[in-house]
Amino acid sequence: MSETATGSAKDKLLAFKAEDRVSDPASVEMLDKAVTDCVDTCFGRVDTQRSVCAFGKNCYLGPCRITPKAPRGVCGANADTIVARNYVREVAGGVAAHSDHGRRLVLLLHKVAQGRGGSYRIADEPALRRAARAYGVEEQGRAKEAVALDLANLFISEFNRQEDPLATLKLAPNRRQGVWRKREVQPSGIDRMVVEALHRTHIGVDHDYRNLLLHAFRVSLADGWGGSRIASIVSDILFGTPSPVRSRANLGVLGAKTVNILVHGHEPALSEMLAIASREPEIVAAAKAAGAEGLTLAGICCTANEILIRHGIPVAGNFLQQELAIITGAVEMLITDVQCCLPSLPEVAQAYHTEVISTSDTAKTIGSSHVPFDEGNALENARALLRRAIANFKNRNPRKVAIPKASQPLVAGFSVAAIKYMLGGTYRASFRPLNDAIIQGRIKGLVGIVGCTNPRTKSDAYVNALTRELVKRDFIVLKTGCAAIASAKTGLLTPEAALEIAGPGFREVCEAVGIPPVLHMGSCVDNSRLLEAATEVVLEGGLGDDLADVPAVGVAPEWMSEKAIAIGCYFVASGIDVILGHPFHIGGSENVTRFLNQETRELFGASFQVCTEPQEAAEKIMEIIVRKRERLGINRQAERKLYDMKDRRALDV
Numbered sequence: 001m002s003e004t005a006t007g008s009a010k011d012k013l014l015a016f017k018a019e020d021r022v023s024d025p026a027s028v029e030m031l032d033k034a035v036t037d038c039v040d041t042c043f044g045r046v047d048t049q050r051s052v053c054a055f056g057k058n059c060y061l062g063p064c065r066i067t068p069k070a071p072r073g074v075c076g077a078n079a080d081t082i083v084a085r086n087y088v089r090e091v092a093g094g095v096a097a098h099s100d101h102g103r104r105l106v107l108l109l110h111k112v113a114q115g116r117g118g119s120y121r122i123a124d125e126p127a128l129r130r131a132a133r134a135y136g137v138e139e140q141g142r143a144k145e146a147v148a149l150d151l152a153n154l155f156i157s158e159f160n161r162q163e164d165p166l167a168t169l170k171l172a173p174n175r176r177q178g179v180w181r182k183r184e185v186q187p188s189g190i191d192r193m194v195v196e197a198l199h200r201t202h203i204g205v206d207h208d209y210r211n212l213l214l215h216a217f218r219v220s221l222a223d224g225w226g227g228s229r230i231a232s233i234v235s236d237i238l239f240g241t242p243s244p245v246r247s248r249a250n251l252g253v254l255g256a257k258t259v260n261i262l263v264h265g266h267e268p269a270l271s272e273m274l275a276i277a278s279r280e281p282e283i284v285a286a287a288k289a290a291g292a293e294g295l296t297l298a299g300i301c302c303t304a305n306e307i308l309i310r311h312g313i314p315v316a317g318n319f320l321q322q323e324l325a326i327i328t329g330a331v332e333m334l335i336t337d338v339q340c341c342l343p344s345l346p347e348v349a350q351a352y353h354t355e356v357i358s359t360s361d362t363a364k365t366i367g368s369s370h371v372p373f374d375e376g377n378a379l380e381n382a383r384a385l386l387r388r389a390i391a392n393f394k395n396r397n398p399r400k401v402a403i404p405k406a407s408q409p410l411v412a413g414f415s416v417a418a419i420k421y422m423l424g425g426t427y428r429a430s431f432r433p434l435n436d437a438i439i440q441g442r443i444k445g446l447v448g449i450v451g452c453t454n455p456r457t458k459s460d461a462y463v464n465a466l467t468r469e470l471v472k473r474d475f476i477v478l479k480t481g482c483a484a485i486a487s488a489k490t491g492l493l494t495p496e497a498a499l500e501i502a503g504p505g506f507r508e509v510c511e512a513v514g515i516p517p518v519l520h521m522g523s524c525v526d527n528s529r530l531l532e533a534a535t536e537v538v539l540e541g542g543l544g545d546d547l548a549d550v551p552a553v554g555v556a557p558e559w560m561s562e563k564a565i566a567i568g569c570y571f572v573a574s575g576i577d578v579i580l581g582h583p584f585h586i587g588g589s590e591n592v593t594r595f596l597n598q599e600t601r602e603l604f605g606a607s608f609q610v611c612t613e614p615q616e617a618a619e620k621i622m623e624i625i626v627r628k629r630e631r632l633g634i635n636r637q638a639e640r641k642l643y644d645m646k647d648r649r650a651l652d653v
């Protein structure tokens with residue numbers, strides 16, 4: 001009986017009656033014994049974790065607050081376990097979002113291959129055949145539909161395979177595949193990896209923070225070399241491989257006298273159809289009949305990036321501009337699909353005439369009108385939405401309209417195929433000129449600047465300051481997501497403007513091959529294109545035989561979403577260092593922080609670093625790149641060489 005427990009240690013361990021906490025005599029007996037043996041149990045720890053968070057977390061023993069006085073949660077998990085668990089769940093959330101996006105496209109390809117795709121078709125047969133060859137699907141002499149069906153089935157198996165590693169991992173350089181094998185982080189089926197992440201982080205499963213964090217990297221690889229990569233490949237097959245296209249960005253793209261429709265979110269299937277329908281003469285005529293001068297279709301966030309890089313549809317803004325776009329008073333309809341669409345949008349829209357329409361059954365918002373998108377009638381759905389927006393034009397209140405003038409020209413759409421073509425032409429498409437420029441030192445290295453905008457810092461400021469600094473220092477900058485839009489709005493995506501600030505050697509290369517120094521490669525799932533580009537550099541030769549050898553760094557200055565965490569992880573697991581503008585929520589565990597910021601270097605050849613200022617990030621990038629260049633034996637200052645006509649012909653551009 002607990003009354004027998006005496007002494008201060010025992011009092012601390014059992015400041016309660018055992019009978020009040022357990023019902024059966026065996027347990028009462030053992031609780032008493034625990035006191036005698038000075039062993040702490042969850043029955044004691046629950047008293048040190050009384051201030052329960054009302055917002056909830058992933059376990060109802062707590063949520064626990066770990067402090068020096070209460071170093072273990074009720075179940076016994078310490079800070080390392082809790083922080084690692086939460087981190088794995090964040091990564092899994094990001095992977096799930098990207099990969100579900102990929103899955104929907106794969107299922108659409110499956111339908112198209114069987115002639116059940118409605119208005120959709122295989123828009124880019126060379127992209128289909130390229131992908132088939134990459135995955136070992138027989139394509140020669142076969143109808144495109146048959147090839148597409150085999151490829152779609154293979155992609156479906158990437159989601160549900162149970163034990164074998166993902167086939168997509170084979171797109172990575174051999175050495176990197178070896179690293180993943182050695183570290184035992186090769187992911188199997190994408191869905192299985194996400195399920196396993198949730199399983200491991202359930203109470204009472206995986207408690208070893210290292211083991212947990214290794215799964216964070218494993219599941220992230222199922223994104224970058226799985227769901228996201230597949231999403232980009234299938235988007236190219238269904239909607240066309242992006243190639244450079246001119247357009248404009250910022251709220252000034254909205255028309256004062258046109259019906260304005262914004263698409264917002266991530267999945268491209270509906271927005272593709274809206275892009276087509278918005279140009280149909282009947283729709284334009286309907287807009288004119290309603291008193292407008294026509295229609296302006298524009299985008300927010302990554303849906304914007306998808307239709308920008310394929311159709312040149314203008315971008316109204318990035319993540320932090322979604323509410324501001326409505327506040328122009330000039331938006332007839334804002335159509336959301338999934339991810340990054342704020343739940344506040346309908347409330348903001350109440351002050352104006354804007355109709356907010358949600359279209360995905362997985363993403364509804366109170367206050368939005370829900371119009372489920374039916375892929376089988378996609379073009380009809382798109383036309384109906386546009387007609388509804390046109391009908392709303394008469395409700396626009398001119399007194400509430402104020403469209404900013406600001407918008408900047410841009411060039412976007414740099415898929416790897418497009419870059420290869422620009423570098424080598426149709427017959428000799430290759431990365432050779434880029435590799436040579438890096439080896440000669442005219443280009444110091446590749447930097448991917450990706451991710452979100454975040455109201456905790458001045459929006460877009462870090463992204464653009466760093467971009468300018470890097471271009472000045474002869475880095476080629478690859479961009480995706482909201483970071484790409486941030487730079488578009490300041491004119492950094494025009495070759496002319498960016499070339500003005502580029503270092504002299506780099507500028508010569510850009511001018512010679514006709515490539516701008518800042519390349520917009522697409523949406524957030526298209527971060528897989530950055531890995532594809534780094535892989536091309538390795539395969540081209542002369543810059544090592546692993547991704548970790550390539551002078552390349554990833555930066556997420558203003559990140560905020562779980563997807564950004566997943567991206568960071570698959571970059572690091574791929575051997576590419578990642579700089580964050582602000583830290584993960586891991587400060588509660590020194591061990592987890594050390595693992596992610598240091599120990600991963602031993603495992604993968606790369607790690608995370610936090611630089612809260614752009615200048616600090618630029619210095620850190622220089623340090624990493626110089627180290628890599630030294631290891632490659634190419635860290636010498638190249639003689640400045642002006643390209644003459646012979647050189648230019650040699651580059652075949």
Ligand code: BF8
Pocket residue numbers: 266301302318319339340450451452453481482483523524525560561563564
């Ligand atoms: O996926 S960059 S705010 S829109 S999460 Fe979201 Fe971040 Fe923008 Fe594209 Ni990516």
